[in-house]
């Protein structure tokens with residue numbers, strides 16, 4: 319399983335890849351525009367080209383793009399829902415230009431406090447985004463949330479409900495499992511077997527849709543609904559919980575990305591290397 323980090327692109331897309339390689343990343347996640355703004359200039363063709371060529375020369379084994387935090391496909395407000403769907407379409411196209419394997423997005427809030435309606439509304443927003451993006455769109459990965467406030471999509475049931483309701487975009491959408499969010503939402507991943515049981519639930523609920531892992535430890539206790547990431551092994555999940563990622567055959571080969579607070583380059587170099595140690599310890603003897 320390639321291990322990498324979410325890295326900033328403020329110094330340019332090519333530099334972001336160089337930085338990722340310098341801290342030991344084998345895969346990479348970036349924003350394709352500012353995550354807190356609706357509007358952005360179109361993706362510069364040359365920047366995208368440079369990014370793709372550096373990904374190739376550094377041998378990155380996976381590229382993910384994370385969407386803007388403003389996207390809310392469950393919004394009660396029709397205008398905001400439309401805007402979110404259009405923004406998602408733009409993300410799918412930008413990510414395709416970057417040669418990404420997938421776009422990771424949070425789905426949004428609960429529509430009129432009704433889970434069934436929410437899944438329908440989000441699925442419709444996803445279909446609409448793919449229709450608008452046309453043929454040049456990457457895969458879309460729905461990320462599980464910490465179930466804080468009114469957010470939707472905490473786990474297999476809610477994300478599975480969305481996947482089941484997709485129309486024209488069926489087959490183009492999977493899941494990105496964030497360990498911190500699952501733990502915060504109530505799946506206590508410090509308990510032996512808990513990660514495996516969560517993957518079992520995904521398998522039972524909606525096939526095996528997980529296509530990427532966000533490996534983040536959790537600052538607060540399980541079930542507190544607080545999305546604060548901690549360094550690997552320093553939070554309430556702990557090393558043993560992360561080892562299970564590398565032991566489950568169903569997750570084999572998936573990109574593992576850390577999204578950590580702290581100072582660069584140490585936070586990335588350190589967390590990537592901690593995960594590599596866990597992975598190597600799980601490797602079957604030759």
Ligand SMILES: [Zn+2]
Nearest residue numbers: 461496532577
């Ligand atoms: Zn995440």
Ligand SMILES: [Zn+2]
Nearest residue numbers: 498499545547
């Ligand atoms: Zn988070």
